[in-house]
Amino acid sequence: MNSKKPLILVTNDDGINAPGIRFLIDIMNDFGDVVVVAPDSPQSGMGHAITINNTLYCEPIVINKNEPQSEYSCSGTPADCVKIAVNEILKRKPDLCVSGINHGSNSSINVIYSGTMSAAVEAGTQGIPAIGFSLLDYSLDADFTHSREFVKRITLECLNNGVPKGVVLNVNIPKISNTKLKGIKICRQANGVWEEKFDKRTNPLGREYYWLSGKFVNNDQGEDTDEWALENGYVSITPTQYDLTAHQAIKNISNWKL
Numbered sequence: 001m002n003s004k005k006p007l008i009l010v011t012n013d014d015g016i017n018a019p020g021i022r023f024l025i026d027i028m029n030d031f032g033d034v035v036v037v038a039p040d041s042p043q044s045g046m047g048h049a050i051t052i053n054n055t056l057y058c059e060p061i062v063i064n065k066n067e068p069q070s071e072y073s074c075s076g077t078p079a080d081c082v083k084i085a086v087n088e089i090l091k092r093k094p095d096l097c098v099s100g101i102n103h104g105s106n107s108s109i110n111v112i113y114s115g116t117m118s119a120a121v122e123a124g125t126q127g128i129p130a131i132g133f134s135l136l137d138y139s140l141d142a143d144f145t146h147s148r149e150f151v152k153r154i155t156l157e158c159l160n161n162g163v164p165k166g167v168v169l170n171v172n173i174p175k176i177s178n179t180k181l182k183g184i185k186i187c188r189q190a191n192g193v194w195e196e197k198f199d200k201r202t203n204p205l206g207r208e209y210y211w212l213s214g215k216f217v218n219n220d221q222g223e224d225t226d227e228w229a230l231e232n233g234y235v236s237i238t239p240t241q242y243d244l245t246a247h248q249a250i251k252n253i254s255n256w257k258l
Contacts, residue, residue, distance in 0.1 A: 058084050117240070169238070187237065
């Protein structure tokens with residue numbers, strides 16, 4: 001590797017063969033030396049899970065011999081991929097970690113369930129500037145073409161300027177067909193929730209099981225949120241912190257008679 005180039009770690013939660021990560025790898029090769037460490041199978045919705053009770057495998061893999069990046073297929077979660085990359089594979093700390101491009105939204109409350117964002121957060125906790133990219137299209141054959149310009153612009157700014165300490169970037173890109181994206185909005189996370197229900201079924205052996213379903217409800221009418229930006233044709237960037245302390249509540253709770 002050329003030490004003068006930025007070292008970029010690429011990962012995801014849809015698996016190393018997913019079209020989204022292949023598209024992202026192609027973009028990152030324009031910026032520096034790329035090392036890919038990604039799950040060997042889909043890990044969507046894993047959040048920040050890590051492997052502690054099972055063995056963990058991580059092996060070099062060649063998917064396209066004409067591409068310059070080094071790649072490793074990992075049996076663990078997205079957070080595992082970042083941990084093993086930093087501690088076992090890379091010879092130095094990467095200059096940037098990018099995760100995605102996810103097939104589906106990670107805006108609003110979805111960020112806490114997201115394996116894509118948890119990989120970025122794991123990198124952030126280790127002092128690595130990190131971005132999670134998501135496209136609002138769950139289809140396996142999603143068209144990522146219109147996202148290239150924005151992924152490149154955001155990546156370049158992060159490489160040039162870094163990101164604030166304790167922050168990672170949550171980037172969501174609308175699914176656009178015939179119209180161009182309007183631009184980029186820096187947003188806060190919308191106050192949205194999932195109204196969930198479980199579809200109760202019975203298998204052929206008579207054992208009951210459940211299938212999670214539901215619908216997303218946006219309770220936030222603000223025009224400064226990620227949901228508003230996406231609904232109005234903008235790429236949203238939400239600076240996301242991984243210090244979960246509710247600092248504003250400390251004073252109130254300190255007055256309790258404990």
